Amino acid sequence: MDHSSTVEKVLRSALITLVLIFFLFPIFWIFLMSLQTNETILRIPPSIIFEPSFDNYRALITGKLQTNAGNIDIAFMRNLWNSVVLSTFSVALSLLLGVPAAYAFARFKFRLGEDIAFTLLSFRFAPPLLVLLPLSLYFKTLGLTNTYIGLIWVYQLICLPLILWIVRGYFEDISPDIEHAYRIAGNNWWKTFTRVAIPLARPGIAAAGLLAFIFAWNNFVFALILASADKQPVTVGALAFVTASGIQYGQIAAAIVLSVTPTLALALYAQRYLVEGLSMGAVKG
Amino acid sequence: MTQLELKSLTKSFGAYKVFDGLNLAAESGEIVVIFGGSGTGKTILLRLIAGVEEPTSGFIEIEGNDVADIAPEHRNIGMAFQNFALFPHMSAFENIATPLRAQNAGAGAVKAGVDNVAKLLKIDHVLGHAPRELSNGQKQRTALARALAAEPRILLLDDPLRNVDAKLRFEMRLELPRLLRQTGATVLYVTQDYKEAMALADRIAVIANGKFIQTATPEDIYLKPATLGVARLFGDPSINTADTKVEMIGKTANVTLGGVKVPINSAYKQDGNRDVTFGVRPEAVEINAPNRAGLVAKVMAVTPLNERTVLLLHSEGGWEFLASLPSSASNIPEPGAKVKATFAASGTHLFDKTTAERLHG
Numbered sequence: 001m002d003h004s005s006t007v008e009k010v011l012r013s014a015l016i017t018l019v020l021i022f023f024l025f026p027i028f029w030i031f032l033m034s035l036q037t038n039e040t041i042l043r044i045p046p047s048i049i050f051e052p053s054f055d056n057y058r059a060l061i062t063g064k065l066q067t068n069a070g071n072i073d074i075a076f077m078r079n080l081w082n083s084v085v086l087s088t089f090s091v092a093l094s095l096l097l098g099v100p101a102a103y104a105f106a107r108f109k110f111r112l113g114e115d116i117a118f119t120l121l122s123f124r125f126a127p128p129l130l131v132l133l134p135l136s137l138y139f140k141t142l143g144l145t146n147t148y149i150g151l152i153w154v155y156q157l158i159c160l161p162l163i164l165w166i167v168r169g170y171f172e173d174i175s176p177d178i179e180h181a182y183r184i185a186g187n188n189w190w191k192t193f194t195r196v197a198i199p200l201a202r203p204g205i206a207a208a209g210l211l212a213f214i215f216a217w218n219n220f221v222f223a224l225i226l227a228s229a230d231k232q233p234v235t236v237g238a239l240a241f242v243t244a245s246g247i248q249y250g251q252i253a254a255a256i257v258l259s260v261t262p263t264l265a266l267a268l269y270a271q272r273y274l275v276e277g278l279s280m281g282a283v284k285g
Numbered sequence: 286m287t288q289l290e291l292k293s294l295t296k297s298f299g300a301y302k303v304f305d306g307l308n309l310a311a312e313s314g315e316i317v318v319i320f321g322g323s324g325t326g327k328t329i330l331l332r333l334i335a336g337v338e339e340p341t342s343g344f345i346e347i348e349g350n351d352v353a354d355i356a357p358e359h360r361n362i363g364m365a366f367q368n369f370a371l372f373p374h375m376s377a378f379e380n381i382a383t384p385l386r387a388q389n390a391g392a393g394a395v396k397a398g399v400d401n402v403a404k405l406l407k408i409d410h411v412l413g414h415a416p417r418e419l420s421n422g423q424k425q426r427t428a429l430a431r432a433l434a435a436e437p438r439i440l441l442l443d444d445p446l447r448n449v450d451a452k453l454r455f456e457m458r459l460e461l462p463r464l465l466r467q468t469g470a471t472v473l474y475v476t477q478d479y480k481e482a483m484a485l486a487d488r489i490a491v492i493a494n495g496k497f498i499q500t501a502t503p504e505d506i507y508l509k510p511a512t513l514g515v516a517r518l519f520g521d522p523s524i525n526t527a528d529t530k531v532e533m534i535g536k537t538a539n540v541t542l543g544g545v546k547v548p549i550n551s552a553y554k555q556d557g558n559r560d561v562t563f564g565v566r567p568e569a570v571e572i573n574a575p576n577r578a579g580l581v582a583k584v585m586a587v588t589p590l591n592e593r594t595v596l597l598l599h600s601e602g603g604w605e606f607l608a609s610l611p612s613s614a615s616n617i618p619e620p621g622a623k624v625k626a627t628f629a630a631s632g633t634h635l636f637d638k639t640t641a642e643r644l645h646g
């Protein structure tokens with residue numbers, strides 16, 4: 001299979017190493033920062049030799065932020081928990097609504113079908129600031145301000161179009177004959193949907209779910225306007241590290257490490273479904 | 286007993302009519318081959334019968350009952366698709382077991398059913414494999430096994446030999462009739478290979494331009510084609526034709542082939558002055574037959590094709606036609622030789638010039 005010469009191999013490895021360093025070094029540096037105090041971070045010249053301490057993590061987990069101006073209470077763990085709750089339930093709801101809808105758009109031609117699908121997509125590229133003002137007014141009237149349900153609802157603007165359009169493409173790629181064969185064999189359409197269509201589109205569903213989770217996790221502006229402290233996710237909560245007495249670099253670094261962990265774990269978990277999709281494509285005779 | 290009946294079945298997509306008023310009655314246990322070129326709607330016809338698509342008008346009756354309101358899963362039909370349509374996320378065993386599981390058969394019955402049909406189709410050694418690990422021939426047999434597994438009353442086979450290699454196609458053409466008879470099911474078999482149609486069918490329904498133009502036994506289709514179109518579809522090499530006019534000379538009917546008048550058989554003596562298309566099968570062209578007047582022609586090429594040898598002939602008047610002789614025949618001429626060609630009555634037909642229908646059914 002591999003006909004490349006030694007020179008090519010060396011060159012390729014060097015290039016890959018370069019790319020990896022470019023992308024991973026900042027993350028590595030942040031990880032190092034998270035184990036240092038503000039003083040060691042800010043010394044000149046910087047050095048990777050220091051005495052590691054877990055003070056930053058301790059401060060975040062206990063919620064007591066020590067600054068030159070005294071102790072400040074921060075709700076970082078609360079924010080992290082909010083992020084997990086909001087992203088998880090938003091994606092779950094989007095999958096519940098989006099996967100059947102994607103199937104309908106892929107399989108059936110109905111009146112205004114394309115228009116509805118496109119309208120849903122347009123939510124994705126409408127600027128959030130355009131909808132925020134009316135939305136916050138409606139939310140006040142409806143009593144949805146500062147509730148998980150309200151935020152999860154708004155997060156559908158982010159997750160639903162993404163899942164709908166990605167998964168629809170995967171459903172369209174499944175030969176309708178495969179589903180016809182399952183029905184003729186004696187199964188109703190619901191069984192055909194759950195036992196054939198969904199398993200075959202699983203790589204797409206996993207990819208779309210992961211992507212939607214990342215977008216929901218990274219959202220800032222909706223949560224900033226529509227939620228107050230106790231419902232705010234980690235993206236908004238991070239603002240608390242910019243204090244009157246300066247910026248707590250070490251704690252910000254520790255917070256970043258903690259807040260990327262769930263997304264990273266999910267990506268590693270979902271990876272096997274994504275790879276499974278690549279090998280499944282080889283089936284059609 | 287009539288198992289499956291189509292009554293003026295029509296299907297159109299928008300303004301485009303795929304077929305218009307199809308009628309067919311298939312007896313219980315009969316193998317009916319639906320034969321036609323690509324794009325004639327054969328696959329769509331099977332989909333309508335299976336119930337995964339709806340007819341525009343007309344009726345489909347199974348055992349005398351209209352099935353319009355019966356969902357595909359309740360029609361007790363087995364179908365094998367041209368592209369196999371195996372479930373890629375299930376093993377060959379689970380693929381074949383699907384119709385049995387849908388009937389809530391017990392584990393023992395499922396295993397017995399799958400093993401039985403797998404042995405019949407010689408795929409019992411690959412049951413544990415995923416579809417992507419099977420060869421095309423094994424995929425095709427798995428698809429066929431899945432269609433057969435629940436012993437359906439009606440089997441719809443959509444060109445199942447299309448995507449397999451020539452050797453396997455030849456073997457299956459020999460095996461399939463026995464296999465299909467064994468199931469006792471009524472079979473609708475779609476193909477565009479005329480040899481396959483001749484080998485498998487009890488009756489062949491020839492579809493073209495949205496209609497069944499002839500539904501008859503393979504012998505009748507070959508010997509008494511209803512139209513010039515049917516005559517052209519069956520036979521390799523296909524029938525020789527020439528547009529001409531029937532002329533009576535005395536009491537003999539004659540046709541003009543490349544300016545030369547050639548007498549034809551007496552059945553056509555009422556057709557004097559009629560504009561016709563003359564057709565003669567290459568197998569019916571006789572070379573240098575004694576005691577008969579014929580067409581003098583020059584041999585342009587001699588092509589041996591296994592058991593037959595095909596001659597390309599050029600008549601004195603400029604009509605080009607083919608003759609097919611047994612390769613074992615002693616009278617095969619050399620290229621460039623002058624020969625006398627005569628036409629055996631059984632392979633000679635006249636078709637009306639305008640309707641293309643064969644004269645004297």
